[in-house]
Amino acid sequence: MTFQKAYRIANMAISEIVQLSESATAKRAAGEDVLSLGTGEPDFPTPPHVIVAAHKAILAGDTRYPPTAGKPALRAAIAQNAQGDLQPENVIVSTGAKQVIANALAASLNDGDEVIMPAPFWTSYQDAVGLFGGKPVIIPTSETARFKLTPAQLETAITPKTKWLLLNSPSNPSGMIYTPQELTALGDVLLRYPNVWVMADEIYEHIRFVPFTSFTQAVPDLKHRTLIVNGVSKAHAMTGWRLGWGLGPTALIRAMTTVQGQVTSGASSVSQAAALAALTGPQDYLATRCAQFQKRRDKLWTEVNAIDGLSALLPDGAFYLFPSCMDLLGAETPDGTLIETDADFCAHVLQSSGLVLVPGRAFGAPGFFRMSFAYSVSELGDAMTRLTRAVILLKSKV
Template identity: 60%
Template sequence: MLKNSDRLDGIALSEIVAISEGAARMRADGHDVLALSTGEPDFPTPPHVCNAAHEAMQAGQTRYAPTAGTAQLRGAIADSAGVEAKNVIVSTGAKQVLANLFLATLNSDDEVIVPAPYWTSYSDIISMSGGRTVLLHCGAEAGFKMTPEQLEAAITPRTRWLLLNSPSNPSGAVYSKEELAALGQVLERYPHIWIASDEIYGLICYRSFASFRHACPALADRTLVINGVSKAHAMTGWRVGWGIGPAELIKAMTAVQGQITSGACSISQAAAHAALTGDQRHIASRAAEFRARRDMVVSALNEIPGITCAAPDGAFYVFPSCQGILGCQTPDGKLLETDADFCAYVLAFTGLAIVPGRAFGLPGHFRLSYAYARRDLQDGCLRLKRAVAALNIS
């Protein structure tokens, strides 16, 4: 019988992935299922990006890439951030950047402060790296954002990292430059703490966006910025992300990557270079479309009794509260006690797949992605409305 390693205790397939793949299986079996559970833009990869990949293949760029990334792509990323190439690592997606980071820097029981709600993989990556996640509850009343007071109260001698995500998955919350600077003032007093700033949604923002490095320049020598092409350039399947940070950290992360995957796909890196340096007009037009979808979805959700939904400032998710639904009974008499109960009921009753807030460390909510076509979003909101209308007050 297989015996799993201790590092796998409590770790399973992401609930987001499990729900999305489960919905796909139901659809393949002939069920009428609509999944609004995945953060994947419905837009195509821009043509000039695809052309660059084709040209790279034709030119024979099909051999192993350097472990830290091609000189061409690292240089373009460095230029965009005002740093040197030695401050950049290119990985197989932003998730691998995070894994490299924590495998390279965490020892047993080192602590990483993570505001909740948070992207579900954060805590598992930290755990697999030997660390411990310290969650800070940041509810809707606080705009799903951490305060300097919360941060300071959570710091201990074991704190090694603060992991921020702005714009946020799942809430869409965006920290202002002033809010980041206030957090930075706290961190300046604790030189043993480094900062990982996940900014993968930075180009999908409906207000002024501030990178942590720019808001807190005094902390640049202990900050890693995580980014990539997946979201803004609709390149999820190309699997290219990167980290920008101090050279000593990049060197350590490169050592980890060299023993796990080596360099990211050479063709994907050529495509990512074209995405960064080529025509950027699709960024603004797609962000405007995401904003219009957001407004449509938020309006529709707030018309459903028992659901309240704030308008997010970035990314392409809403994170509504379903607490007004909990305590109701389904048509077959089952009591809805949790957000997971509610999401399971919606899927069974209407075929709509959404993700419970517990997956993101903040129960009582659910995440719905509006990275889908408007007709699907309209259909999804109608299904949700129909499911809620069928409930009985207990």
């Protein structure tokens, strides 16, 4: 009998970001001249003291099953570093922030429950909601609103079936950060709807160029139904260590731990030792690296906006630029192919210049594309040369 996918994943595929990244790697391995700005991964190394801590843990025999919800010392450090009066029992340690999100959805969603997601959103949100029987409720935002959900939009989207509002600040892909006033305004709406919980993905907390406020700081009255998602991947350049955490009410954390116990058990013991060192060791490199990201942001933003037909808002945080290519839709490539969508534009850039970009459709925002500036200055310079060349080819055919 031919294998048949389960209905839960019938329309699901590996994310477009991963597909593009892996395709670029394969092309380079085959000798093709390809440069990718598609991956959200810092180019900085994991800090030396973190690596030393992991090595010591291995030598000390810290390689056995850890507690399902995480090692007590790490859970305590996470609670202590977080905003608000949190205890270790309010923390779950997981195999990356992505698993935290999956655990929460698996533990809370019944078939048909709705999850509100402002677009643009990180690509995995939509599939994760569907995987666990939920219904994504996608709310388009605008450049005028700096890609942020408004209180009026939120109120209109809430129904008796709404289970979660999923917020990402700093945002992947837009780089926008909600101000305390904006979070408070959303909170004022949510306080009227006790059935709605908040999942605040704050994985880019330490990569910010304007002040950042955590959701529970701005709206402490919703702490009892808020899950904060965070981890070491982005700020501490530890993507491959696969270590994230969730902070929330004890009942939710217990339910998520039940799910995790049947899926992965505890996160890697060695990665937990490394994460503890990251949280309790020197922190000065965070500001240093953030300043370097800001210089890259400024360079990329200036040069993208200098290209006729492209425009981008200045990101508040994270390491992404999210330009519009709408003014180039309707143009033709040199071979006469019509550029009708953001995906067509990104395909043209790849084909003509060997530069990998991620189309906005992957984030629920057609007409835009994402560029990561978590790359070296020289790579960003090369990327801009390629992008400029690709657009010039289009402009000559408009």
